[in-house]
Amino acid sequence: MRTQVGIIGAGPAGLLLSHLLHLEGIESVVLEDRSRSYVENRIRAGVLEQVTVDLLNDAGLGGRMRREGLVHDGIEIAFSGVRHRIDFRELTGGKAVTVYGQHEVVKDMIAARLAAGGQILFETRATAFAGIDTTRPRIAFEHESGTGAVECDFVAACDGFHGVGRPAMAHRLQVFERRYPFGWLGILAESPPPSDELIYASHESGFALYSMRTPEMARLYLQCDPDDDIANWPDARIWAELHMRLDDGERALLQEGSVLQKGITPMRSFVVEPMQEGRLFLAGDAAHIVPPTGAKGMNLAVGDVFVLARAIADHVRTGRSERLHAYSQTCLRRIWKAQRFSWWMTSMLHLFPGATPFERRVQLAELDYVTGSPAASKALAENYVGLPFES
Ligand code: FAD
Ligand code: DHB
Numbered sequence: 001m002r003t004q005v006g007i008i009g010a011g012p013a014g015l016l017l018s019h020l021l022h023l024e025g026i027e028s029v030v031l032e033d034r035s036r037s038y039v040e041n042r043i044r045a046g047v048l049e050q051v052t053v054d055l056l057n058d059a060g061l062g063g064r065m066r067r068e069g070l071v072h073d074g075i076e077i078a079f080s081g082v083r084h085r086i087d088f089r090e091l092t093g094g095k096a097v098t099v100y101g102q103h104e105v106v107k108d109m110i111a112a113r114l115a116a117g118g119q120i121l122f123e124t125r126a127t128a129f130a131g132i133d134t135t136r137p138r139i140a141f142e143h144e145s146g147t148g149a150v151e152c153d154f155v156a157a158c159d160g161f162h163g164v165g166r167p168a169m170a171h172r173l174q175v176f177e178r179r180y181p182f183g184w185l186g187i188l189a190e191s192p193p194p195s196d197e198l199i200y201a202s203h204e205s206g207f208a209l210y211s212m213r214t215p216e217m218a219r220l221y222l223q224c225d226p227d228d229d230i231a232n233w234p235d236a237r238i239w240a241e242l243h244m245r246l247d248d249g250e251r252a253l254l255q256e257g258s259v260l261q262k263g264i265t266p267m268r269s270f271v272v273e274p275m276q277e278g279r280l281f282l283a284g285d286a287a288h289i290v291p292p293t294g295a296k297g298m299n300l301a302v303g304d305v306f307v308l309a310r311a312i313a314d315h316v317r318t319g320r321s322e323r324l325h326a327y328s329q330t331c332l333r334r335i336w337k338a339q340r341f342s343w344w345m346t347s348m349l350h351l352f353p354g355a356t357p358f359e360r361r362v363q364l365a366e367l368d369y370v371t372g373s374p375a376a377s378k379a380l381a382e383n384y385v386g387l388p389f390e391s
Pocket of ligand 1: 008009010011012013014031032033034039043044045046047102124125126127158159160161162163164265283284285286292294295296297298299301
């Protein structure tokens, strides 16, 4: 099989790259280990930055998002029993975020690719690479009925944190990593919104986050032990913790409903440098992971493939390689700013096991400052709605 760009992974990064290349008249083949229904139903991130929304609209992928997505003009930050609003529109000159599940974005992208005759090979696992230092790299793959190979001009490993792209260039990578002593227990529940906006709560029992997917469906998170077993968390215990950390004094905030999905995710910050070797490029979670407190994971994946699609298109059109050579450097500037923001939000809002009373007081002072000072609120808002792709 021959194509111009071989893409591994049908997550947001791989699918969007394939679509953006198609808009430039460049062919690609996407290899995806899982089934279509699996990737379309995988519940993950939910907050789209303004720049991501703008790109999806410009690329013709925003129709359903504009109808069904929930535009949020701000967030609330709760601590010491009081909720404080950060007004994004006012603080960023009119920008906002949109709450629209990652799996919905993935559904829209798959539909668009297939409607345009794009090739996505589901249940097909990339296994190895050859010739990434040549102009004719190859990706070997296996699927139910046997093995095969894609010959291409470029390989984009958009295969997530556990993919095969990063290990293939491990010998020359520098790894930067921080693990946090907590995880997030996340649930999807039938529960009407207690608030129109997300609530990030720093409570003496630990962090909690109220988010939503639709006006009837809540997405809720609790700080927990990263090694805890979800079996230790029957629904009644989850609701009791959520009430304690999120309810507003005397007034119960959350309405309990059936829990449709639950799981525990550990939290880490992770970056590899560089994100390319020869004609192999890493994008999205394959190259970096952020703790979810800043809602940046999927948005960073989108930013990487925006840069990569432009670089490949420039090369195909003009034969010039400057943008391709600069890919890693261009992406890493923005990635490190999102890493900083995600680390900062995580550090400010979570209870660190073993923290001293002094450290907690400093944390509360920071929350007080961030929510009380227009300058500090503005810095939070500017980062939350998303920095420009090439910044
Ligand atoms: P992925 O979405 O991981 O896509 C990679 C794809 O590659 C997958 O479909 C995988 O099956 C496929 N693949 C892997 N190996 C191979 C192979 N060898 N051959 C073929 N295909 C392969 N971010 C937030 O901002 N907020 C959140 O609340 C949040 N929650 C999350 C919860 C979980 C459980 C996880 C894992 C992530 C969460 N994230 C969250 C992060 C966010 O979802 C990711 O940043 C985003 O999915 C990155 O997109 P991607 O396309 O780079 O990778
Ligand atoms: C959601 C996830 C996040 O990590 C976050 O910071 C805000 C919202 C969500 O899944 O809705």
